[in-house]
Amino acid sequence: MKTSNRVLNLKDSPTLELNDAINRKILNGEDIINLTVGEPNYYEPKESSTAAIKAIQKHFTHYTASAGIEPLRKAISEKLIKENNLKFSPEQIVVSNGGKQALYNTFSTLINQGDEVLIPTPAWPTYFEQVKLCGGTPTPIKLNEDSAFKLTPEILQNSISSKTKILVLNSPSNPTGATYSKEDLLTIEPIIEENHLIVISDEIYERLVFSEDKFISPLSISPYMQSHSILVNGYSKAFGMTGWRIGYSAAPIAISKKINAFQSQTTANISSISQIAAQYALNHFDTNHVNNLKNNRDKLVNTIRTKTELDLRQTPTGAFYLFPNVSKLLGRTLFGKKISNAGDFCQLLLDKVGVATTPGDIFLAPENIRISYAKDAKTMDKVNERLINFFERSVLNGN
Numbered sequence: 001m002k003t004s005n006r007v008l009n010l011k012d013s014p015t016l017e018l019n020d021a022i023n024r025k026i027l028n029g030e031d032i033i034n035l036t037v038g039e040p041n042y043y044e045p046k047e048s049s050t051a052a053i054k055a056i057q058k059h060f061t062h063y064t065a066s067a068g069i070e071p072l073r074k075a076i077s078e079k080l081i082k083e084n085n086l087k088f089s090p091e092q093i094v095v096s097n098g099g100k101q102a103l104y105n106t107f108s109t110l111i112n113q114g115d116e117v118l119i120p121t122p123a124w125p126t127y128f129e130q131v132k133l134c135g136g137t138p139t140p141i142k143l144n145e146d147s148a149f150k151l152t153p154e155i156l157q158n159s160i161s162s163k164t165k166i167l168v169l170n171s172p173s174n175p176t177g178a179t180y181s182k183e184d185l186l187t188i189e190p191i192i193e194e195n196h197l198i199v200i201s202d203e204i205y206e207r208l209v210f211s212e213d214k215f216i217s218p219l220s221i222s223p224y225m226q227s228h229s230i231l232v233n234g235y236s237k238a239f240g241m242t243g244w245r246i247g248y249s250a251a252p253i254a255i256s257k258k259i260n261a262f263q264s265q266t267t268a269n270i271s272s273i274s275q276i277a278a279q280y281a282l283n284h285f286d287t288n289h290v291n292n293l294k295n296n297r298d299k300l301v302n303t304i305r306t307k308t309e310l311d312l313r314q315t316p317t318g319a320f321y322l323f324p325n326v327s328k329l330l331g332r333t334l335f336g337k338k339i340s341n342a343g344d345f346c347q348l349l350l351d352k353v354g355v356a357t358t359p360g361d362i363f364l365a366p367e368n369i370r371i372s373y374a375k376d377a378k379t380m381d382k383v384n385e386r387l388i389n390f391f392e393r394s395v396l397n398g399n
């Protein structure tokens with residue numbers, strides 16, 4: 001049987017694939033700490049699980065409105081006003097099966113064949129695959145440590161062509177943790193506006209910000225940005241609710257109606273039980289998660305800078321990833337093995353000290369690796385010890 005051309009080159013999500021492979025090894029008894037996955041070590045607020053159990057007992061288990069139940073969309077609308085200074089009515093919100101579906105709905109609603117979608121890289125690989133599935137042309141804007149992995153007006157201007165329709169922003173970023181300040185956003189806003197770009201703002205790591213400055217939604221910096229952007233967010237990262245599959249989009253009303261039409265014809269509502277859990281989660285975000293992640297980050301950054309040969313120029317201010325550069329190690333031989341690329345280094349780290357990380361080529365940054373540090377403090381102590389041990393032994397073993 002022949003597949004459609006659309007899916008001919010479609011691959012499984014490489015980050016999920018890698019995570020599954022590492023978890024299989026762990027199940028087989030291997031002593032591995034899995035730092036590949038973009039998943040927190042904490043769980044939903046207890047108010048959510050209690051409300052969800054009650055919902056099942058009361059048989060709140062039938063179809064709901066495709067866009068989500070009214071109280072949940074109202075709660076999200078109020079959250080956006082209170083926390084982000086963004087005015088979206090409940091009708092402008094569609095609750096989806098994770099941020100992933102909210103993004104796919106949005107790309108499907110906006111992209112025509114051949115439209116260019118600018119994706120600043122390093123970036124989460126799903127953006128590329130979803131844009132291609134919708135017939136668009138994903139166009140990477142290559143960023144690196146020189147601009148702290150952030151767009152500058154010059155870089156953005158030089159990336160725009162007559163076919164450019166959409167710019168994807170992801171602040172804080174997976175995989176770099178880079179977070180745009182208000183000043184950063186104000187410098188690129190005029191270029192976005194002059195070129196009539198639509199922004200898709202993926203704010204899924206919004207609550208996980210460690211700097212003194214609060215998170216700033218790109219939509220909040222100008223009237224143009226609010227009226228020409230689609231905001232995507234979800235519960236996976238902030239509330240540790242990856243398996244509940246809760247995300248949402250907030251968009252101008254005409255776009256939101258089409259996003260809802262698209263969803264109602266493809267999957268309809270997300271689980272009714274998850275919706276109840278989501279409604280109760282919003283006011284119960286645990287700020288301890290942010291403090292714990294910040295501690296993990298600080299210790300790991302210190303280890304990397306003082307005890308390893310990995311290069312970390314900027315301390316990321318959000319999400320739960322470090323994205324150090326391994327270029328100093330390329331071409332060298334460690335433990336008798338030549339390191340030709342970041343993947344070789346990740347493999348050696350796994351083989352020698354049982355620490356699993358993700359090669360940067362998955363994010364279009366072949367000289368970096370991603371380390372997810374959303375683990376408990378004890379596990380992170382072990383990670384720090386193992387990294388130190390790796391670099392101490394590598395000096396003795398053919399450096």
Ligand SMILES: Cc1ncc(COP(=O)(O)O)c(C=O)c1O
Pocket residue numbers: 038097098099100101124170173174202204233234235236242246247
């Ligand atoms: C940048 C980014 N956006 C969106 C998502 C989607 O998450 P979910 O579908 O679990 O809400 C992820 C998950 O890894 C992500 O890293």
